[in-house]
Amino acid sequence: MAPVPxxxxxxxxxxxxxSGAEAAPPQAYADALVQSSADLSDEVLRSLPALPDxxxxxxxxxxxxxVDGIYLPAEWLEAWSSALDxxxxxxDGGWDLSDGQTIYFCPVVSLTLDTHESDDARxxxxxxxxxxxxxxx
Numbered sequence: 001m002a003p004v005p006x007x008x009x010x011x012x013x014x015x016x017x018x019s020g021a022e023a024a025p026p027q028a029y030a031d032a033l034v035q036s037s038a039d040l041s042d043e044v045l046r047s048l049p050a051l052p053d054x055x056x057x058x059x060x061x062x063x064x065x066x067v068d069g070i071y072l073p074a075e076w077l078e079a080w081s082s083a084l085d086x087x088x089x090x091x092d093g094g095w096d097l098s099d100g101q102t103i104y105f106c107p108v109v110s111l112t113l114d115t116h117e118s119d120d121a122r123x124x125x126x127x128x129x130x131x132x133x134x135x136x137x
Contacts, residue, residue: 091105
């Protein structure tokens with residue numbers, strides 16, 4: 001049986017950024033998002049809650065005072081995976097998301113954007129903790 005083609009490099013790019021001894025800068029995650037989205041069709045782009053360059057800009061802003069990590073709204077990654085017809089499964093602490101060849105663990109956390117609105121907790125994917133699941137032996 002022929003191997004399944006990789007649909008996108010984005011998840012692998014982010015996981016590779018997380019495999020180093022030192023934390024990658026937010027700009028590296030933003031660049032990976034923009035570069036891997038360059039060939040997306042207009043149909044896919046229209047289905048996203050924000051264009052890839054806008055989502056990348058959001059990675060560079062710091063709306064979470066005192067919270068470590070690099071965060072992308074979960075709704076953006078969910079819409080992106082749906083538009084690319086990628087398999088996404090909810091599991092404890094996040095999602096399993098496949099790019100066609102590899103399954104990645106994507107931690108999903110709830111963060112409060114406005115400290116004055118205690119019920120304003122939104123789901124975000126913590127990009128700096130995405131990793132590929134170990135291959136089955």
